[in-house]
Amino acid sequence: MNGLDAAITQYIDPYYLRIMILLGINIILALGLNLITGVTGQLSMGHAGFMSIGAYTSAILSMQFGFSYLMALLAGAVVAAFFGFLIGIPTLRLEGDYLAMVTIGFAEIIRVFFLNFEPGGKAVGLSGIPQHTNFITVWLIALLIIALNTRLLKSRMGRAFYAIRENEIAAASTGIDTTRLKILAFTAGSFLGGLGGGLYSHYMYYINPQDFGFMKSIELLNMVILGGMGSIPGTILGSFILTLAPEMLRIVAEYRLLFYGALLVILMIFRPNGILGDVRIYDLKKRWGRKEVKTCQS
């Protein structure tokens, strides 16, 4: 695997390689948020909070406690999942806007905590994290997550998550324990947030609390909304566009953020459900099928 990675590093421009690695990490993060917000319909605006928990936990464990890379990643994800479980409990009572407020508040608490956290280097941040994350590890993990996510959403549990988003009372009347499943979605989603954070810190070599601010949460939320709430291909596409857009827009220099904003506005006007939000493979097949029939007749 190391040999393969060496080969990749040799043949791919480091700039593109970096973008591809960040894309893989963003896909994992966005799929976690998609599970909470896109699929189960619980608006979370603090995903970067879970990311920072995973990033700091895994970094500190591998730097100071000698954890192996994979163990550190896993531990970071589990700790983030635990906090996701805790924050999931208020979702028993809160919905929509109110839940969004709580998650923003939670992410801010985490950020301020790390600003004052001695082992995390306070505001200076943490540097010298071993750079274990490379193209192969990121994409192996990303592909695994995509596969598991796809499987989950096509199962009984996945359908129940969607049902909660669509109509909670009707969901409960079919025997779905909505409270338990909402907490489960929050826990699983923040597990992925923590995993993405661990991958990130072991790639960036240096992290500081400002990397995981409110704007990072919004960026991740944009990926889910832009691609299509609840859709895995949509979320991947959203991550792809929003990871690449800032890079492509370097040519317009200081107007970059302006173009970025305009892109979001235009996409939301023309595809309010997200680019792939209401596109199903079934519909595509049917459309292509019809075209074939037409050519036969003419």
Next chain:
Amino acid sequence: MPVLTLEGISQEFGGLRALDGVNMVVEEGEIFGIIGPNGAGKTTLFNIITGIYVPSEGDLIFKERRINRMATHNIARLGIGRTFQNIRLFNKLSVLDNVRVGSHGISRSGFFKSLLGLPSMLREEKEIKSRAEELLELVGLYDKKMEYADNLAYGEQRRLEIARALALKPSLLLLDEPAAGMNSGEKVELMKLIEQIRQEMKLTILLVEHDMSLVMNICERIAVLDYGRKIAEGPPEEIKNDERVIQSYLGVGA
């Protein structure tokens, strides 16, 4: 044997007494109708039976088991399925998935089983799917199984709600105004369907309905609510001629 017994059920919302000491016994296998003017407390009664509201007073007994204070999903799992007056489908899911979700309460593959795709989970998925397809055949929506639920016509949405409720394999089915918004042809179809599912699935059916022809035709017993009180109960013939019922609900000449 009584399937459902209501003993002195009362429900207060703030100062409003929506239900006032309602007693009712629903026997196994019967079609029991609840009628009454708007605001009489019919839907409130359904929401109490399904655990959406906890009654302020009184006891709710399902098959010799006290179920007040039980959570909605646990009541569903005991075998009480329902439809809603204001249709509550999972709009952005396919027709087939709506019915598949319906069987959540009687299937058991959990999170990790689903994640790993174990054989037992795949087997269960197959069963859920074939049963959902059977139910869609029954309500005549099989050809539309891949449509989004919110693309269906109104009458079709009502039938889809019934199919979803049946996916739970309930022993008691609650139908809240199943004929609302249907034309007369659809109503006849609906009556046939209700009769058929009762026969084939050995169901007890409790229904709220404003359409008198439907209620009088298929219900074996009827209870009349007015201002949260039960003012009459009995077979359709008796109800039709009851002084109080005519005065408060049916009107003279009905």
